[in-house]
Amino acid sequence: xxxxxxxxxxxxxxxxxxxxxxxxxxxxxxxxxxxxxxxxxxxxxxxxxxxxxxxxxxxxxxxxxxxxxxxxxxxxxxxxxxxxxxxxxxxx
Amino acid sequence: xxxxxxxxxxxxxxxxxxxxxxxxxxxxxxxxxxxxxxxxxxxxxxxxxxxxxxxxxxxxxxxxxxxxxxxxxxxxxxxxxxxxxxxxxxxxxxxxxxxxxxxxxxxxxxxxxxxxxxxxxxxxxxxxxxxxxxxxxxxxxxxxxxxxxxxxxxxxxxxxxxxxxxxxxxxxxxxxxxxxxxxxxxxxxxxxxxxxxxxxxxxxxxxxxxxxxxxxxxxxxxxxxxxxxxxxxxxxxxxxxxxxxxxxxxxxxxxxxxxxxxxxxxxxxxxxxxxxxxxxxxxxxxxxxxxxxxxxxxxxxxxxxxxxxxxxxxxxxxxxxxxxxxxxxxxxxxxxxxxxxxxxxxxxxxxxxxxxxxxxxxxxxxxxxxxxxxxxxxxxxxxxxxxxxx
Numbered sequence: 274x275x276x277x278x279x280x281x282x283x284x285x286x287x288x289x290x291x292x293x294x295x296x297x298x299x300x301x302x303x304x305x306x307x308x309x310x311x312x313x314x315x316x317x318x319x320x321x322x323x324x325x326x327x328x329x330x331x332x333x334x335x336x337x338x339x340x341x342x343x344x345x346x347x348x349x350x351x352x353x354x355x356x357x358x359x360x361x362x363x364x365x
Numbered sequence: 366x367x368x369x370x371x372x373x374x375x376x377x378x379x380x381x382x383x384x385x386x387x388x389x390x391x392x393x394x395x396x397x398x399x400x401x402x403x404x405x406x407x408x409x410x411x412x413x414x415x416x417x418x419x420x421x422x423x424x425x426x427x428x429x430x431x432x433x434x435x436x437x438x439x440x441x442x443x444x445x446x447x448x449x450x451x452x453x454x455x456x457x458x459x460x461x462x463x464x465x466x467x468x469x470x471x472x473x474x475x476x477x478x479x480x481x482x483x484x485x486x487x488x489x490x491x492x493x494x495x496x497x498x499x500x501x502x503x504x505x506x507x508x509x510x511x512x513x514x515x516x517x518x519x520x521x522x523x524x525x526x527x528x529x530x531x532x533x534x535x536x537x538x539x540x541x542x543x544x545x546x547x548x549x550x551x552x553x554x555x556x557x558x559x560x561x562x563x564x565x566x567x568x569x570x571x572x573x574x575x576x577x578x579x580x581x582x583x584x585x586x587x588x589x590x591x592x593x594x595x596x597x598x599x600x601x602x603x604x605x606x607x608x609x610x611x612x613x614x615x616x617x618x619x620x621x622x623x624x625x626x627x628x629x630x631x632x633x634x635x636x637x638x639x640x641x642x643x644x645x646x647x648x649x650x651x652x653x654x655x656x657x658x659x660x661x662x663x664x665x666x667x668x669x670x671x672x673x674x675x676x677x678x679x680x681x682x683x684x685x686x687x688x689x690x691x692x693x694x695x696x697x698x699x700x701x702x703x704x705x706x707x708x709x710x711x712x713x714x715x716x717x718x719x720x721x722x723x724x725x726x727x728x729x730x731x732x733x734x735x736x737x738x739x740x741x742x743x744x745x746x747x748x749x750x751x752x753x754x755x
Contacts, residue, residue, distance in 0.1 A: 281531060282528055282529045282530060282531045283528055283558055283564070286694060292601075292603075292604070327553075328550050328551045329549055329550075329551050329552060329553040331548065331549070333610050336608075336609060336610050336611050337610075337611055338610070338611065338612070338613065341613050356599075356608070356610065358533075358597070358599070358610065359553070359558065360505065360549045360552065360553050360558060361526045361527065361528040361531070361533065361558060362502075362503060362504050362505045362508055362526055362558065362560065363414075363503055363526055363527045363528050363560055363564075363566055364411055364413060364414055364415045364416075364500070364501045364502050364503040364525070364526055364527060364571070365411060365413030365414045365415075365416075365437075365443070365447070365501075365502075365503035365571075
C-alpha cells in the first residue's frame with residue numbers, strides 16, 4: 274500500500290534528489306522504516322543512533338503532528354500524506 | 366497583546382490621511398485601524414532577506430514605530446535578495462542603509478535603531494518598548510533567543526524562515542497559541558542543516574515569506590482576520606504550493622508550557638552547540654592545513670600534489686583551479702578513485718566541507734591529506750584575483 278512522503282529541500286540530497294517518495298507500511302513508523310531502507314543516507318538525519326526519531330524532525334500525517342496522534346504507531350492509509358518538516362533557520 | 370494601543374490617542378494629519386487613503390476606505394482598516402497602525406511599535410530583528418520586505422511594507426503601511434536590530438554590513442552577495450540595500454550601500458552598516466530607504470518611503474514612521482547583535486543580555490531590554498516582534502534572523506541560536514524572549518515578555522513572535530526554494534511562516538508566542546519550541550523543542554546538531562550561505566536561497570523567496578510576515582504583523586495590529594497562530598504555512602516556490610500544518614501548544618513546552626523550566630534567557634550558543642564563530646570542525650583531531658601561497662609554490666615547483674575539489678559540479682562551473690571533482694556527498698562511494706600513496710590537497714569554497722573530506726579520508730587510511738585554508742575563496746583573494754568569487 275503506497276503512502277506518499279513529502280521530502281523537504283534540505284533532505285532531498287539524501288533521498289535521490291526527489292521531492293515526493295512512495296513508501297509502504299501500516300503505520301507511520303513502518304513507512305519511515307521503509308523510507309530509510311530505500312534511502313539509507315537519510316537515516317542519520319531522521320533517527321538517532323538508538324533508532325528514535327530525532328527531536329528536531331517533525332513528522333506530520335496530513336496536517337497533524339504525529340506527536341499528538343499515536344506517534345510512530347499511528348496507522349496510515351493509502352490516501353494519507355506524510356510530511357517531514359525540518360528546522361530551517363535561514364533568513365538573510 | 367493586551368497592551369497593544371488602540372490608537373485613540375493618536376491623530377493623522379491631512380497628509381497622512383491622503384497617503385493611507387487606500388487603507389482608510391477598506392472596512393477592515395478604516396481611520397480607526399490606521400490609527401492603530403500608527404500607535405503600534407514593531408521590532409524587526411534583522412534587516413536582511415526577510416527583514417527587507419518586512420521593514421519596507423510595514424513602513425509603507427504606516428506602522429508608527431519601527432525598531433531595527435542589525436550589526437551587519439552590506440555585502441555584495443546580499444544584493445540578490447536584500448532589497449533594502451542598493452549597490453552603492455556595499456560596505457555600509459545595514460542599519461544606515463535601511464534607515465535611508467525607509468525614511469524616503471515614509472517620513473512619518475519613527476525608526477529606532479539597535480546597532481547590536483541580539484543576545485541574552487540585551488534582548489528583553491530591547492523588546493520592552495515594542496508590541497510585536499518579527500523574526501528575520503538567520504541562525505538557530507537567535508531564533509530560540511527571539512522565541513524565548515517573546516514568551517517571557519508576552520509578545521507575539523511573527524516568524525518565517527527560508528531555504529533555497531522553501532519557506533515556513535507562523536505566529537508564535539501569543540497567549541493562547543504555541544511557541545517555536547512547541548514546534549521544535551530542540552535545535553538540530555550543528556552542521557546538519559545548511560545555512561543560506563552554504564545552501565543558497567532563491568532571491569525572491571525571502572520576499573514571499575517576509576511579505577507573509579508583514580501581513581501577519583498588520584493583522585495582529587488591526588485585530589482582523591485569522592492570524593497564523595497554531596498554523597505553520599509551508600511554501601514551496603518550485604511547485605508553487607502552499608500547505609498548512611497544525612501546530613499545537615505543547616503542555617510540556619519548556620518555555621510556554623504549564624511548568625516551564627526556562628524562566629529566563631539562557632546561553633543560546635551553547636544550547637545550539639555553537640562553539641566559536643563558525644561550525645565546529647568535523648572531528649576533535651586537528652585538520653592539517655596548507656596555505657594557498659604554499660600550495661601555489663609547490664604546484665609551480667611541479668611537486669607531485671593531487672588537488673581534490675569537493676564542491677558541487679555547478680560550483681565547479683563558476684570557478685575552479687583544475688582540481689579533480691568529487692562532491693563531498695559522493696566521496697564515500699568514490700573514494701576508490703583516489704590514490705592513497707599521493708599527497709592530496711582538498712579544497713571547497715571556504716574550507717568547511719573540505720575539512721570534513723580531509724577528516725573522512727584520514728579515517729579511511731589516507732595519510733598525506735591536507736585542507737586548503739580558506740578554500741577557493743582564499744585562492745581567489747591571494748593567488749589568482751582573476752577568479753570570480755561567489
